[in-house]
Amino acid sequence: MKEEKNNIAILRLGALGDVLCSLSLHREIKEKYGELYYYTHSSTIKALGPFIKEYGLVDDLIDCETSLLDTNNHNYHKLIAYPISKGYPFKIPMQNHLKRYMERELKIDKKYDFFLQSKPINFHPWRQGKKFITIQTKCGWSRYKEWPITKWEELIKIIKKNSALKIHQIGAANDPVPKGVDLKFDGFSTCVNEQCWAEAHIGLDSIFNHTSDILWSHKAKRTPAVIIFGSTCPTGFGYEGNENIFLDKSCQPCYKENIEIVNALNRSSCNNGHCCMMEITPQMVWERLEKIL
Numbered sequence: 001m002k003e004e005k006n007n008i009a010i011l012r013l014g015a016l017g018d019v020l021c022s023l024s025l026h027r028e029i030k031e032k033y034g035e036l037y038y039y040t041h042s043s044t045i046k047a048l049g050p051f052i053k054e055y056g057l058v059d060d061l062i063d064c065e066t067s068l069l070d071t072n073n074h075n076y077h078k079l080i081a082y083p084i085s086k087g088y089p090f091k092i093p094m095q096n097h098l099k100r101y102m103e104r105e106l107k108i109d110k111k112y113d114f115f116l117q118s119k120p121i122n123f124h125p126w127r128q129g130k131k132f133i134t135i136q137t138k139c140g141w142s143r144y145k146e147w148p149i150t151k152w153e154e155l156i157k158i159i160k161k162n163s164a165l166k167i168h169q170i171g172a173a174n175d176p177v178p179k180g181v182d183l184k185f186d187g188f189s190t191c192v193n194e195q196c197w198a199e200a201h202i203g204l205d206s207i208f209n210h211t212s213d214i215l216w217s218h219k220a221k222r223t224p225a226v227i228i229f230g231s232t233c234p235t236g237f238g239y240e241g242n243e244n245i246f247l248d249k250s251c252q253p254c255y256k257e258n259i260e261i262v263n264a265l266n267r268s269s270c271n272n273g274h275c276c277m278m279e280i281t282p283q284m285v286w287e288r289l290e291k292i293l
Contacts, residue, residue, distance in 0.1 A: 009033035009106075010062070010069065012078035014041050016140065017237075019048060020210040021098050022079070026057050028108040033075050035059040042066070051189045055116060079105055089255035089266045094236025115216045116196070132166035132182070133159070133289070134195045136203035138175040142257045144231035144270055145205050147277050149178050155202070155282035156180035162286070163293075168194050170208060200292050201225040202285060205232045213239040224292035226285055230277040231256050231270075243288035249276050 009029050013019050019040060030036050036058045038044075045061045052058055062069065069076070081101050082088050094101075103110055137152050139145045156167055156178055166182040169175070170191035177184055185194050188207075195201050195208055196215040201223060203209055212225035226243045227234075233253040234244040246252070251272050257264035 008035040008037055008059075009075045009077065010037045010039050012039045012064070012076070013081075014044060016044055016047060016207045017205075017210050018079075018081055018098070019044055020207055022081075022102055023052070023057050024099060024114045024214060025102060025106070025108065025110065027112045027114070028103075028110060029106060032106075032108055037062055039064050039067075039069055039076075047188045051192060054189070077106060081105065084265075089253075093233060093253050093255075096236070097238075098236055114214050115222070116214050117216050130166055131164065131199050132168045134168050134170050134191075134198040134201045134203075134208070135178075135181075136171050136175075136201075136206060136208045137169065137178060138171050139204050139206040141261065141264070142231055144254070144256045144274065144277075146230070147204065147228055147280065149176055151280075151282055152178040153180060155285050158282055158286045159289070165199065168198065170194050196223055198223055200289060202289060203227055205229050205237050209237065209239070209242075212242055226288045226292065228277070228280055228285065229253075230274070243292055245280055245284065245288060247276055247279060249279075252276050 011022060013022060019038065026036060037060050038058055039062045042063050042065050045063055049061055052061065079102055081098055083092060083095065083101065086092055088094070099110065135152065137147070137149065157180065159165055159167065160180065167180060169177060169181045169184045171186060173186040185191050191208065192211055192215065195211060201208060201212055203225065205227060209225065209227050212223060212227070215223045222241060224241060226245065227238065229238070229244060229246040231254050234246050238244040254266065254270070256266050256268060256270060259267045259269060261267065
């Protein structure tokens, strides 16, 4: 039964990727509970706030560091979103996609497609007649989800040898830049705009993996992506329509996070030489990219 319209749903989430993933459920949440608010970290608000408000996805963002909240509200949901009660991440891998776990906690059913049409970016002379792809080379939380910069540089050489595509890097301002990148962008809204207008995206299991599920390009089609998985797996975080590269090694998925993160669920180090990512070759990525271009 639908709740009264003056009721509200308050979602407690911190990680950027988790917030982005949950946004695909915003219509279902509002239909059941009424207004939708996020109670989250200031860094998440800073990164995603302009994007969320531009598209009117939620009613407001509340800073959990500075605002006290009455958590007795019956529509307050501190989402877990992972099967922690069953032993994740040490005993079992993700059995369902992150969105499915969220749906169950919120007691909603996914009914609507969620796509965003990016607004046209400013014209620049270098853009005329030139096609590009976007890449993301750096993650938050876990270095075990990352691919070596040397492999990115090898991949860029292959792409430029076999196509006229330009390479636009998206991510944080301090992300390392591989040789061969034509343009570098930072700031979430700017990066999403670039990804939306790209021919394709190549990246990691990070925030622009999640945006690949909701972005439609200027050509009225979904921006396809090649996503490289290491410590995580497509079962929990992949999206249909993407080329998800996952070697399915015996140690995967391990869900290891950076050891310096105090509140990480799995802070242990890798003892297998990061083989899940090291054995993915630039040629393998190029072949997947060719399939979606």
